[in-house]
Structure formats: structure tokens, C-alpha cells
Amino acid sequence: MAQEVVVLGGGVGGTVVANQLARAVAGQIDAGEVRLTQISASAHHVYQPLYLYMAFDQANPAEGRRPQASLLDPHVGLITASAERVDREQRDVVLAGGRRVHYDYLVLATGSRPAPEQVPGLQEGGHWFYTEEGALRLRDALLAFTGGRVVLVVGVPHKCPVAPLEFTFMLDEWLRGRGLRDQTELTYTYPIGRLHSLEPVARWAEPVMAQRGIRTETFFNVERVDPQARTVVGAEGTTLPYDLLVAIPPHSGQKVILDSGIGDKGGWVPTDRHTLQMVGDDHIYVCGDTTNLPISKAGSTAHFEADVIAANLASRLQGGHGSARYDGKVVCFIETGLSKATYVAFDYENPPQPKEPSALLHHMKLAYNRMYWLTSAGVL
Template sequence: MTHRIAIIGGGTGGVVLANNLAERLAPEIDAGEVAVSLFNDGEDHIYKPVWLYVAFGQREPADGRRPLAELVDDRVDLRIERVDDIDTEEKTLSAGGGTVGYDSLVIATGSQMDTESIDGLDEGGYHFYGESASTELRDELLSFTEGHLVLSVIGNPHMCPVAPLEFVMMADDWFRSRGLREDIDITYTYPIMRTHGNEHIAEWARPRLAERDIAVETMFNAEAIDPSDGMLTSMEGTELDYDLLVTIPPHTGSDLITQAGLGETGWVDVDSHTLEATEFDDVYAIGDAAAIGVPKAGSAAHYQANVVAKRLTSTVRDQQPTATYDGKTLCFVETGMDEATYVSFDYNNDPSPGRPSRTLHWSKLAYNESYWLTARGLL
């Protein structure tokens, strides 16, 4: 009997997992004992970190796109199809108008934007959490020469929790280098009583925002946007006038997860160490789709994919899986246009951002270039 492993989602987690399995299980796949299928609802793999740089004219959306066919090992059955439903009792998926059986399922469906949950968000705010959104913001930033820029973190959890801090620090630097900063005020809003969900990153960020003259509004939960008046209102009753509003929009998980009854908000509850679904047999979730409280970051998706690859390898070899995820996350953090720091942490160790340097900025850019090799499992 062939053990059928189905992976839904050809983003960071799904591709790293598929390639890792193809390498580990090559003998079994070649012998027909294991089949690995990767389903994705589009032909391209998208590397989202590029969008931060698109907003400042440093990269093009195309720099973050590559055909999945070029990235995924030939041993993997790559299926460019949306999965429309999952039946965890029957162990089947609906995709491409047919039904496909699985023995082990991995959900790696990522996050999506929910721009309709806040009044006025679609019309009134820009963001950099999408290809076209980041190019629209780039055009707007280029013509923005004076006024009040507000960056409002509306949704939590959201992808790359440090990206809003990166954005305002890069914007500060970018406007300064163009001689515009004196005519532009910048305000950063965050929904809880500090500048970031992680208290150590928040402590690090607060003085850095102050020294750059970036105003901060904490406990600011955006409720409504009035684009005609340029007014952002919070549930706490604070009103902010803006000339350019950049948001981190609310996120949800994939519709597939809610529709298939695997998680009400589109995230799947999994054990934080084994990444196995708590309520469904033979189902894992990794990356953004997994509800385990670690940041929705590509690095976390990558580490989790490696763990699940080891666990599935043990399973198909009739061994007890022992690999576990320790919560590891690593993120470079841009602190301007040519300086960065990084944070590395896990379930037992807190982040401790170091002194920013040009070397770390270049390390982040170098990582972005080498990502394509990492995704293929070559680094």
C-alpha cells in the first residue's frame, strides 16, 4: 500500500516540507511506497517579504515570484489546484473537480487579508501586504511630500509582527534622505498597551521610535476610517487625522479551513510541539495556518516544515515520531534603509534585539536572495 501524503499550500511551509520529504523519502517514493502531493491554488510560489521593499521602490513584485514547477522536487506530484474541501473522517480532499484520498495531511494554507471587517479600510488605507497593494503604496509614498502619515496595526495576529516597526523606521529614514522629514509627521498605532506584542521587542522599540520622532499611540484598536475627512477612529475613542494611512489589515486563515470545519478563524489548533491537529487524526498544520501563538513568520514555517518532515518520515517507516518544534523563530528587522538587527527566540528564550548594523541589513538582503535555494532545500 502506498502511503499518500497530501500538502495543501505551496508557500514557504508547503514547499520546504515537500522538498524535504522528497529528499528524505526518495527510496520509498521511487519504490512506490510513498506518494507526496503538493496542492497550490496558483502556479507561482510567492515570497512575501519582498513587498516591504516594493513599497520603497527597492524591489519589484516579480522579485518575489517564481514558478512552483522550478522550486519543487520532481518526486513531488505538484497539483496547481485549489483544495475546496477536506473530509477528515473519510480522509479525502476535493480538488480540481475530483476527490483525492490521503493517509497524512499537512495544512499550510497561510494567511489572507480581511479588509472588509473595518469600515472604510478598502477605500481609505494603503498597505504592503500584497503585490498590488505594495505597488499602490509605493506610488502614494512617492507623491507624499508633506502631512501626517499614520501606520496603524489593525489586525493581530498578522504576518511578520516586526514589519510595522520596520516600515515606520524605513519611512523615517527614507523621508529624511529625501529632505522631507520636517514636513512629514509619522504616528505608529498598536492595539495593546505597548508597541509590539512581544514585551522585549516592545521595550527595545519604544526609545528607537522616540529618537526618530515617531509618535506612538498604544491601546489603539481601529474601528472606523473616514476617507473623505482623513480620520481614523479607535474603539477607545481616539481620533487621528491622517493624510496618508498605511495599515496592517486584519488577517484570517484560509476559507478552506473554516468551510471544512477545521478552525473557526481559519487557523487550525495544533499541539505546539508536535504540530499535530488536536481534534483531527493524521492532520498537521504548519506556518501561518497553525494556531500555536508563535509569530506568523516564514522562518517559523520553515522550522516547522522540517519537524513535520521528520515526523512523517518516522510514520511511514513505522517508527514512533520523536521530532518536535521548539518554537524557534528568527527575523531580521530593518531599522532604516541601510541598517538592521535581528531577533531569534523560541518557547524558552526571549528575543533580545542587538545593536543595528549595516552588516545585518546586508545579511537580510542576502537572505532574501538566497531564499530560493533555501526553499529548494539546497541551503
């Protein structure tokens, strides 16, 4: 009987795992010894980093979307369906409607979900660029903006930890370009006592904010929004008035994780930081935003983790031990405006060191946005 590998999730992590594993065990799949299936709730793959550009009317939704089937190696079977539950006793994934898909090895790569509903008043009073609809709504609000108070608030946890900085720096330049910066008070808030969770990034960002006249407010954990009064209230007691409120909503894990009883209370799956196996289950690997690892929830994280998971699954399917280890590697470009960017690369042992921003790094980020389709499909 074929060994069954199921990859749950067709985003960054799930797609890279499936394609790399397909190539590594193609012979076994052709011989009927291994079957590789991906289950994904959506028939489309979405490249989420483009939402940032959509908010500034610099990208449109069609550029960020491709049919999932077009990205997968022909050795991967795709089931487009929403999973409701993982039955670890039977080793089945239970789909909406009751169909069961059996696994010998399962990769959980269901990602994370922005949860603006966790902050009272935010859905009525705020904007965000963490969903396609949200980015388009924010784009319209920005195009109609004529000056006033813009406040950015950051919920935790959230994916793409550098996005709040990128949005703020891009907005600063965008407002200057439209002649609106002098009429705008721009305030960047952050939940802890510095400007970013990564300390070297916080140190780097501080003078940049000061040079650009961006107000900062640390220890601001957004508690509630009053859409009528147009104020946002932090848990620490500060109240900030706004004309335009932009939020990075807090995120949670997916419902399927919570309903399967395999996540913590936020819906994140306890994961070994090196092997990427689910703690206490040798048959399950966890990839990308789905883990509970205290590292950046980012596409690059998902990609580097996927390399390790695919290598270990290929090894185990071929009688090996699967001993490759993830070292915490993350690489992120950070837009510092509309025409320059910096980047950081770090891992469990080596902290990030932002480089001098340059036009070249900005163009590299834009180039990666296009190359993404080739890297996820495994062409590059």
C-alpha cells in the first residue's frame, strides 16, 4: 500500500513542501509506493505581500492571485476543500461534508488569520491592509484623505512583523508626494517599550522616525476603538484621536486547528523549533504561520521551514531518519519609503542587522514579488 502524505494548506509553506517533496520522491510516486495530496480551502493561491502595495494603488488583486493547480508539480494531487478537523487517532483529515483523507504523514500549513473582531470597534472604525478587501478599502480611504491625524496601531501576534514599519515609511513618502504631509500628523504606535520586537530593527527605526517627523507612542496595546468619537484606546490608558486609523489586526490560528484540539489558545500548534514536528506527534510536521515558534510569521520563514520538512519527509519515506534541522532562518526586505528598502537576515543564533537602505534593495523586493511564483512552484 502507498504511504500517504497529506499537506494541509496551499499557501507559501504548503506549496513549497509539496513541490519539493514531489520532486524528491517522484520515482516512488510513479511506482505507487507514495501518494502525495495537498488539501487547500481555496482554488487560488494568494501572494499576500502585494496587499501592502494595493493600499497605495500600486498593485491590483489579479497580480497577486494564481490558480493553485498551476503552481503544483504534476505528482501532487490537489483537493480543493476546507478541512474541519484532524483526527489524530485515525490519522485522517476530515473535510467539510464528512469526507476523510487518510495520512501516514501530515504537514500542517494552514497559516494565520487576521482577527480584527478581537478589538471592539475596530471593524467599524479602522482600516487594515492584511486582507484583499481591507487593502482596497484602505486604498480608497487614502485616495480620499486630505490631511488630519493618521494613527497606526499594532495588534499581537501578527504576521510580517516589519509591515507596520513599511506601511508607515511608505505612507510618509506617499503623503509628501501628494503635498499632504504638512497637514498630516502621523503617529506610529507599538505594543512594547520600543519601536519593534526585533531590538536591532527598533534601534535602526528610531532615528528614521525622528528625521521624518513621525510621532511614536510605545507601550500602546490597542484595547478598543470608538468609531463615533474617533478615538483609539490603549490598555495602558492612553487615548489617541484619529481621522484615519490603520491597524495591524491581532492574528489567530485557523479554526481547524482550534477545533482539532491541537493548538494552544491562540490556535498555534506546539512545534519543535529544530525538527518542526508537532510536539508529541511523530507523524505531523508544522510549517509557517501555523507553528507556535516565537519567530517571525513570514513567507520566508515558511519557505525555509518547508525546505527542512520536505527533506525530512523524503528521507523518512526512503527509510532514512529525517535529521535535517531548521536553524530559525528568516530574510525580510523592508520598504523604507516608495523608492528605497533595506533588508534583514537572521536566525536563532544571529540577530538581524538592517543594511543601509538603497534603491537597489527596493528593486530587489519588487523583483522578488514577481519571482515568488517561480520560487513557490519550484522553478527557482
